[in-house]
Amino acid sequence: MLTTLLDGTAFAERFGSGQPAVVALHGWARNRSDWTATLEGYDALALDLPGFGATPAPEEAWGSEEYAAWAARIIQELDRPVVVGHSFGGRVAVQLAARYADLLSGVVLTGVPLYKVPSTGKPSLTYRLGRALHAKGLIPEARMEALRQRYGSEDYRNARGVMRDVLVRLVNEDYTAEIAAIAPTDLPIRMVWGEHDTAAPTWMPEQALATLNAAADHAALEVVGGSAHLLDAGLVTALRSAIDELKAA
Numbered sequence: 001m002l003t004t005l006l007d008g009t010a011f012a013e014r015f016g017s018g019q020p021a022v023v024a025l026h027g028w029a030r031n032r033s034d035w036t037a038t039l040e041g042y043d044a045l046a047l048d049l050p051g052f053g054a055t056p057a058p059e060e061a062w063g064s065e066e067y068a069a070w071a072a073r074i075i076q077e078l079d080r081p082v083v084v085g086h087s088f089g090g091r092v093a094v095q096l097a098a099r100y101a102d103l104l105s106g107v108v109l110t111g112v113p114l115y116k117v118p119s120t121g122k123p124s125l126t127y128r129l130g131r132a133l134h135a136k137g138l139i140p141e142a143r144m145e146a147l148r149q150r151y152g153s154e155d156y157r158n159a160r161g162v163m164r165d166v167l168v169r170l171v172n173e174d175y176t177a178e179i180a181a182i183a184p185t186d187l188p189i190r191m192v193w194g195e196h197d198t199a200a201p202t203w204m205p206e207q208a209l210a211t212l213n214a215a216a217d218h219a220a221l222e223v224v225g226g227s228a229h230l231l232d233a234g235l236v237t238a239l240r241s242a243i244d245e246l247k248a249a
Contacts, residue, residue: 001013001014002054003045005047009056010047010048010055010074011032011047011048011053011054011055012032012045012047013032013033013035013045013046014044014045015039015040015042015044015045015046016041016042016044017043018043019043019079020043020044020045020078021042021043021078021081021082021247022043022044022045022081022082022083022084022243022247023044023047023071023074023075023081023082023084024038024039024044024045024046024083024084024085024086024089025047025049025071025083025084025085025086025088025089025090025092025093026046026047026048026052026053026086027086027087027088027089027090027111027230028087028088028155028170029052029159030052030086030087030088031048031052031053031054032048032053033046034046034086034231035084037231037233038084038236038239038240038243042243045074045081047071047074049067049071049088049089049092050067050070051162051166057161057163057166058162058166059162060162061162061165061166061168061169062166062169063169063170063173064091064094064095064170064173065099067091067092068092068093068095068096069099071096072096072099072103075096075103075104076100076103080103080104081104082105082106082108082243082246082247083096083097083104083106083107083108084107084108084109084110084239085107085108085109085110085112086111086231087111087112087113087199087200088170090111090112091112091173093107093108094107094178094179094182095175097182097185097187098181098182101182101185101187104187105188105246105247106187106188106190106246107187107188107189108189108190108191108239108242108246109190109191110191110192110193110194110231110235110239111193111194111229111230112204112205113204114175114179114204114205114207114208115175115176115204115207116171116172116173116174130143155167179208179211180211182212183212183213183214183216184215184216185218186216186218187218188218188219188249189212189218189219189220190219190220190221190245190246191205191208191209191219191220191221191222192221192222192224192235192238192239193205193221193223193224193227194223194224194227194228194232194234194235195223195224195225195226195227195228196226196227196228197227197228197229198229199229202223205221205223206221222238222242224238
C-alpha cells in the first residue's frame, strides 16, 4: 500500500498493519518495488528515496549524508527499526548507522560500494578536450551533452538534472571513516553479499567486517553463492534471515 510521509513530500510502500519494524532503502535508479519479496509478511516501510519512484528529487545535489538526514526524519517517528539498504540505499544506511545509531536496532547491508576504488585511467582525450572547451564557452551544451552520452556510464547517461550531480557526489564517496565510527558501538550490522557482485566486490564487506569487529564483535557477513548485485531469490532469502535475526535480538 502506497503511503505518504513527511507531510506528503515522501512516499513509501507500507507492508503489514502494525508499527513498521523494518525500513528498506533501494538502490540507484530503483524504487520501493525492489523490496516486495524481501518484506512480505513484515510490518515494514520501503521508501522511495528522493529523486526515485514517487518522491521528488532534492533541490540541490545531496550526498549520502543528506539522504541519511532525510531518512532519519522518518525513522525517528518509529520504534528503532531494522534498516536494510541495497547499493545506493546501503550508502545511506551506513550514514544512518554512523550518525543516528540511537534510532536503529540494527542494519542489514547488501551490495554497497563501501570503498572508493582508485580510477584506472583518465577519461578519453576527446571527452577531456570537450569538457575544457565547454568550460570556456567554446562548444554549446548540446555538444557537451552528446559527449556525456557517449563517454559517461549508463547511470550517468540516464540521470537528469540535479540527480546527475547527486550521482557524481555519491560515486566519489568513501565510507572508511563511517565504518570506523560504527566499529566501537554495539549496533548489530549484518552484511549479505552476492558472490559475483562486480559493482561492490566481496573484498569490500570483508574489509569492513575486519574494521567493524576490531573493537566489538557485532558484525557478520554472509556471501551468497551464485548471486550477483541485484536482489535475486538467493539474496532475498539471506536478507530475510538477517532481518529475522536482528528483529529477534
